[in-house]
Amino acid sequence: MPEAERGLPQVYLKPGEMFLAREPTVIRTILGSCVGVTFWCARLGIGALCHGMLPRCPQQAGGEMSLAFRYRYVDFCIQEIARQFDQLGALRSEVQVKVFGGADVLLTENPGTRPTVGRLNYETAIEVLRDEGYNVLASSLGDTFGRKIRFNTGSGDVLLHRLA
Secondary structure: OOHHHOOOOEEEOOOOOEEEEOOOOEEEEEEOOOEEEEEEEOOOOEEEEEEEOEOOOOHHHHHHOOHHHHOOEHHHHHHHHHHHHHHOOOOHHHOEEEEEEOOOOOOOOOOOOOOOHHHHHHHHHHHHHHHOOOOEEEEEEOOOOOEEEEEEOOOOOEEEEEOO
């Protein structure tokens, strides 16, 4: 653990979860085909990470789905974090966004015949972030390897470790 992270609260995100920190915290997760998106506002000292499993939340489900269930979807968790950052007074132009994951970790019989879940996840993330008015500062997307990330919400730093 880096010296800058000693003594900070540690949070581990499982697939389909998100976490918004209002004080310096280290948020960790492991990604395969899922997508992790970090949001950081230095001025307000807030950071968030979401771990979306599937690209788009079904529209017809409406109020029938619990909030926790909706966090499984890349589009919903990005929009929800955007809403929460807006409520806290963050300007979209000052929020640093980084996107990770979307790997093709599941073997398919005919690769390349249709988009994989990983690809659909990261394409959805990029599209929704653009539509919400965010610029992506950094990313590590696609390929065939998983990723372990550690996000320090005190500094905005994201440490990425590629998994074999």
